[in-house]
Amino acid sequence: MNLTEKQEEIIQEFEVFDDWMEKYEYIIDLGKDLPKIDDVNKTEDRLIEGCQSRVWLDSHFNDGKMHFTADSDAIITKGIIGLLIRVLDGEEPKDIATADLFFISKIGLQEHLSPTRANGLLGMVKRLKLEAIKHISAS
Amino acid sequence: MSNLEQKPFNVREIREEFPALRQQVYGKNLIYFDNGATSQKPKLVLDAINLFYSKENANIHRGVHFLSQRATTDYEAARQRIQRFLGARKSEEIIFTKGTTDSINLVAFSFGTTLSAGDEILISAMEHHSNIVPWQMLCERQGCVLKVAPINQRGELIMDEFDKLLSKKTKLVAITHISNTLGTVNPVKEIIQKAHAVGSKVLIDGAQSIQHMRINVKELDCDFYVFSSHKVFGPTGIGVLYGKEEILDRMPPYQGGGDMIARVTFERTTYNELPFKFEAGTPHIAGGICLGKAFEFLESVDMEAAERHERELAKYAEDMLDTFEGLQIIGEAKNKTSVVSFSLKGIHPFDIGTLLDKQGIAVRTGHHCTQPLMDFYGIPGTVRASFAFYNTKQEIDTFVEAVERSLSMLK
Structure with missing residues (x-):
């Protein structure tokens, strides 16, 4: 499945929810299921400081593809991280660098990626892309 | 009115x-x-905003024409209403600013020029960043020292510790009337008396008190009282610095520009009188008039x-x-x-x-x-x-x- 197909799959999943609370119940469950980053690995260099919640991001490059682990102190932020990783993990740097993450607004979560929300997610996407660009320039 | x-x-x-x-x-x-962040606006204020921009808009203090004179009268009438509401002696003691933050920065900059290295500014541990950072910047500029009075677990100021920190070196106590995070009401009257006893001036951050209780600056005897319009049912972008006339008179202007001058030449400029000395440039005219309306509303409550x-x-x-x-x-x-x-x-x-x-x-x-x-x-x-x-x-x-x-x- 490519980046676009993965996003469309998520949009379809979200279509079954009737109201906001159901949607968030699902996001919270995703957050609870997401593998944690151990406290010892929650280092300054992995931290993306938001005004409210904080995000830690770890990325590595393997066989031409990028892999990500991320965590947050807020569970809803973590759930959205889960969705972002599902879309971007295992993709090639060039696809990540240019990715249009249209699914976020399609499922009504654009507020979480707005500069005013200050939950670290916008900074996380920026850093994901910068990491990808780093690997493009290196190759 | x-x-x-x-x-x-x-x-x-x-x-x-x-x-x-x-x-x-x-x-x-x-x-x-979320009223601590900003309050909603009553119809009286909303209608006044609409009316001002629909029919009354003009610049103030300079125009000879009808609209300008009416807008000037209304703007100054708002200042007088606020003066009466706060119990200030004169309307010259009411300075329009952009809000609480701007008022505090004005004092930190202007009153701050009268301070010297080693002078102390005393704040509390429950202050909003707006009542911390301007003083830290002043300390960096002038070599003053910032002292912080601690609080207990309940979120109350520890008055014994406050007393210990207060000394002849204290030149200004800048303290919130009500904590925006905790809701604590500080004993400002006692604080003001104690500060005055050592010769210190007192600034009260009224951003969270003006909308909840009757304030009388004369009874409080504070030297400065600051608040934002938008938290007290008025428009955003305007606020008030109340200061005692004799103190404001001795303070240099904060910003230069139109309205704050008496006479400008390239060699030397003389400054306007209070309150205009501190109000450079075209002010937020609609804001001032409609803040007056917010107080008119409050008078009915x-x-x-x-x-x-x-x-x-x-x-x-x-x-x-x-x-x-x-x-x-x-x-x-x-x-x-x-x-x-x-x-x-x-x-x-x-x-x-x-x-x-x-x-x-x-x-x-x-x-x-x-x-x-x-x-x-x-x-x-x-x-x-x-x-x-x-x-x-x-x-x-x-x-x-x-x-x-x-x-x-x-x-």
Whole structure:
């Protein structure tokens, strides 16, 4: 499945929810299921400081593809991280660098990626892309 | 100037005056509990904004034409209304600024020039960043020393410690009247008397008190009192610095420009008198006039009854929230206003705030621009419900149910 197909799959999943609370119940469950980053690995260099919640991001490059682990102190932020990783993990740097993450607004979560929300997610996407660009320039 | 008659306090009638309260968000009736951040506006203010820009717009203080003269009269009448409301001696003591932050920066810059290295500024541990950072910047410029009076776990100023920090070196005590995060009401009258006894001036940050209680600056005897219009039912972008005339007179101008001058030549410029000395450039004319309208509205409210109602709301909310396991009320001062801040063990305030929002409830989450206070309590932030006199017990019932539902999802 490519980046676009993965996003469309998520949009379809979200279509079954009737109201906001159901949607968030699902996001919270995703957050609870997401593998944690151990406290010892929650280092300054992995931290993306938001005004409210904080995000830690770890990325590595393997066989031409990028892999990500991320965590947050807020569970809803973590759930959205889960969705972002599902879309971007295992993709090639060039696809990540240019990715249009249209699914976020399609499922009504654009507020979480707005500069005013200050939950670290916008900074996380920026850093994901910068990491990808780093690997493009290196190759 | 027209005066509305003061009516017996009736929350249903007051709500009628605030159109913003009658709307739905995410299909739910809006419950607005973020009054500490900004208040909603009464019709009197909304109509005045519309009227000003529809028919009365003109620049002030200079024009010879009808519109300009009327706008000038209205703007200055607003200043006088605010003067009367605050109990200030003269309208010259009312300086229009951009808001609380701007007022504090004005004092830090201008009054600050009269300070020397080693002079001390005393603040408290519960200050908003706006009443911390301008003083830190002043200390960097002038070599002054910032002292911080500590608080106890209940969120009250420890007066014994305050007394110890107060000395002949203290040149200014800058303290909040009411904590925006905790709701603590500080004993400002006692603080002012004690500060004056050592020859210090006192600035009261009234951003969270002007909308909750009658303020009389003459009785308080504070040297400066600052607040923002938008938290007291007026427009954003304007606020007030009250200062005693004799102190303001000795302070140099803050910003240069039009309106603040008496005569300009390339060799030398002389400055205008109070209050214009501190009001460079075209001011927020509509803002000033409509802030006057906000005070006209407030004059019609029985503020003592309104304050009792607000405190009842806070007590009611706290008693119900207290029953939740793992919930801690942050700020349990004996004398507190209608702010209910809480944290929940193992749950991030951001998550609660997001879920409450989707249930139509507006609260504030985070550090509330009081990071040192969050460090004191060892928490990343709180969920803060801050009530105004237009809020109701029924709204709190819905709010408590929504907190309960959110918790069941997050646990």
